[in-house]
Amino acid sequence: MIRYSFTTILLLLASFVVQQFIPAFTSFHHSRILLVQLTFLCAAVTVGQPTMLLLAFIGGFFWDAHCALGPHGGDAEVYTQQVESLRFGYSIILFGAMGFLMQGIQPLFKQGKWQFSAFLSGIAILLYLTAEYAIITFVRGDFTLSTSTVMQMIFTALLTMLFSPLVFWLLFRIAKACDHSIDPDASRRRRPIY
Amino acid sequence: MKPLNLIALLLFLGGTVWTFTQSERAVREVQHVYFSAMAPFLKSGSIMETQSRTFFDEIQHSTKLEVELGVVRNELGRLRIIESRFREMETENERLRHALNYKKTTHFDVVPAQIIRRQPTTWWQTVDIDAGEERGIGTQLAVLSSDGLVGKIDRIYQKQNRASVLLLTDEKCQVSARVEGSPEVGILSGQRGQFEGNPLLRLRFLSADASLHQGQRVFTTGRGGIFQPNILLGTIDSVEKGALDSEALVRPSVNFADLSTVFVVLSADP
DSSP states (O other), rough: OOOHHHHHHHHHHHHHHHHOOOOOOOGTTTBOOEEEEHHHHHHHHTSSSSHHHHHHHHHHHHHHHHHHHOOOSSTTTTOOOOOOOOOHHHHHHHHHHHHHHHHHHHHHHHTTTTHHHHHHHHHHHHHHHHHHHHHHHHHOOOOOOOHHHHHHHHHHHHHHHHHHHHHHHHHHHHHHHHHSSSSHHHHHHSSSOO | HHHHHHHHHHHHHHHHHHTTOOHHHHHHHHHHHHHHHHHHHHHHHHHHHHHHHHHHHHHHHHHHHHHHHHHHHHHHHHHHHHHHHHHHHHHHHHHHHHHHHHHHHHOOEEEEEEEEEOOOSSSSOOEEEEOOOOGGTTOOOOOEETEEEEEEEEETTTTTEEEEEEESSTTTEEEEEEEETTTOOOEEOOOTTTSSSOOOOEEEETTTTTTOOOOOEEEEEEESSSSOOEEEEEEEEEEEEOSEEEEEEESSOOOOOOEEEEEEEEEEOO
């Protein structure tokens, strides 16, 4: 269990590295595969709440370290209404919320029905992006939601969701290597009865 | 709720509050450590992205290129004629300036750089360039292309000779701007959620009775301490009149979909 939890943390950190090699898909409304979020969401459904929260903290912290922009700078008398940035650390909250959402269907996952989790990971990504956009809108005001933004969010969620079976397969392999069962109910059913 | 889960939740909330209360300087230090660790991957990632983009672009445009070549050849002939005329005018202009004892026109001290990567973030519109602190680049410096203002330096990747540019099309990049041939000044910035085609910029805080028309050029004022004056930003596309003030949509002079070489302004010699 501890070995598996530790490996999922390493897997999440590795996803930050792999994320650097994934380009934006300009022909799909500039959508992207959010591998870090996907790895977290898939891992969240396979671990207990404390590990999920640790993963959420690590994931959100490093994601913000990667994405946070610097201060505006310049003369404050000229730029009187500076555009607000999101506070460093807001992704931790989003990661945590999505983690709790994923844990909601953990009973189904434990029965071996990982497909529901894969589908939910897509919905969770869409919710994550919607929540992020809503926070930006709230902080900066002036509500605007263009079709291209909606399309970008939908395609990002869809593309990311398509990769979830791969991440789940990886998690099952890791669990096997760590001699740990992430779907105990299904494993019990699969075990032959003598 | 199990006691262990409750403790984990409290620790999580405590950690989140601690993160939220970090100062700007502490955040920058965290980012410095993060990007130092990620440096080799960022570099190889950007090389891979550039190569794949070039490859796909070549495939996509190979048929168009032949047609474009013919057009470009014709254009080249036309431009040569224009250039010779331009040279004549330049000489004449220089002579007249001399005669009137005017100072020489201002020249920027610039560092050329190539766009090597578009960042895989969610909303921010940033690009990475292959020039950093080793070439004297620091944050908050203006970035130009031959067509006008591109944006400003947002972050320096230390010891990697790379920097991140916040594009003018992003909402967070604000520029003090003036409209040519009018007394109107305002703040120009990008608009949220514009990814397709050529995004328009929004010029805010114009007077309610602003008399502007389509095609008028928009330049930097030089106020604000970041951008030098008289850098072309774009042209007026449309004007939206309000009760208290007006806003104008500005078509940027730079083609942000096709950025390759940019220039970072180190200083503006008077």
